[in-house]
Amino acid sequence: MRLARKVAIVTGAARGIGLAIARRFAEEGACVVAADLHVEDWPAGQLTPFLHDVTDEKSWATLVDETTTLFGRLDILVNNAGIISHNTIEAETMESWQREIDVNQTAVWIGMRAVVPAMRRGGSGSIVNVSSTWGLVAVPSAIAYHASKAAVVNMSRCGAVSFAKDRIRVNALHPGLTLTEMVRAQSEEITGRVVAMTPLGRGCEPREVANGALFLASDEASFVTGTSLIVDGGYTAQ
Template sequence: MAKTVLITGGSRGIGQACAIAFARQGYQVAINYIHSKEKAEALAQELSAQGHPALAVGADVSRKDQVEAMFQQVEAAFGPVDILVNNAGIAQQKLFTDLTEEDWDRMFQVDVKGMFLCCQRALRTMLHSHSGSIVNLSSIWGISGASCEVHYSAAKAAVIGLTKALAQELGPSHIRVNCVAPGVINTEMNGLLGEETLAALAEETPLGILGEPEDVAKAVLFLAGEEARFITGQVLSPNGGFVI
């Protein structure tokens, strides 16, 4: 029987690449979205037309009631979630002295609380079956920190701490928890930085290029699957050498 993967923030960028990668490996794919309904539904329809069972499901991951409804919808369509990819997140560039409480709270609500809520809900069935895999998306800025992104860096560092602690707690239940911390990736979100900034970031990267969403998706797919059966609590950072 095919396994089911739920990818939060799966309608575009890294999430979209993950959805395609998992579908091609025979997984039933649930694609979560909050704003990009048309993109999520189009992706699900495209994958389904190719013979890959896929479902688009809307939810704000920072809302417990919506997370519950999302899981119920996925379980009704595909059965229990075997693999959870916590990719949903927001980013913001702002001087620390200009940050508002609302900026700080929203960052942690989506990037950390959303992950907490999704992990808790997924574990309801994973603990029962004594199996499962969770992959959390952090960032190189969660490892090294970034100027003008203090709240984002802090939230992504919290993701790494959550991953390591949860991996220890869930190990005896044969549930693995790992983290992928991408470098500068050629996504729609990073496209807002402008061509000049992106070119400078590529120059700063030892490999001399920016990553593509597919590079991150391959890392996520590896950590989620049986090839990584002896790997848990780890942070894999596809970043071209930007942070070593």
């Protein structure tokens, strides 16, 4: 039970990577508050669902307050919620750009800011910010996604050096192409191209990403902060 007696918040947890992380944490003994806008899709299980808008500061304040009231502490945050569009630099619109930046980047900052006081009171904490391999390398599209996920890397480093004195660790997690609803909704051409460029020759299962998040959140990573864990089948090694 690698997360026994730990309390975790996971955003974007109704499906995909977020749901896999929430379930994996629960398997390892954590009390998990699974936050998402899509609670109508919620599967049955051991998780505590919470209707949450990651772009809204008041929603974050309520989420943290209710989590600490219910469980008495807060040890882990996984900033996982994210969206993607495949717009090129020339085709991107201001509306689409701003929405993606709000969800993928600004929400990570709001989330870190919201949970740190509770983690300080508990004497330690772990924050896992989910970026992407496309926060490290690029293709000729998805400009807002590239920009927002790349920002998460340095935001995580900033958090790591800012909160180290409080024994709060902050790391970035970089999934490769992961077989989730979001990926299945994109064109088969895009998916096939990324799989063809992946040395292991397949997409990643959500549970494989969840195992990476589990390590970063657990005490096994007690001396790991300010770094990036890449779970991509070798995609970025080329």
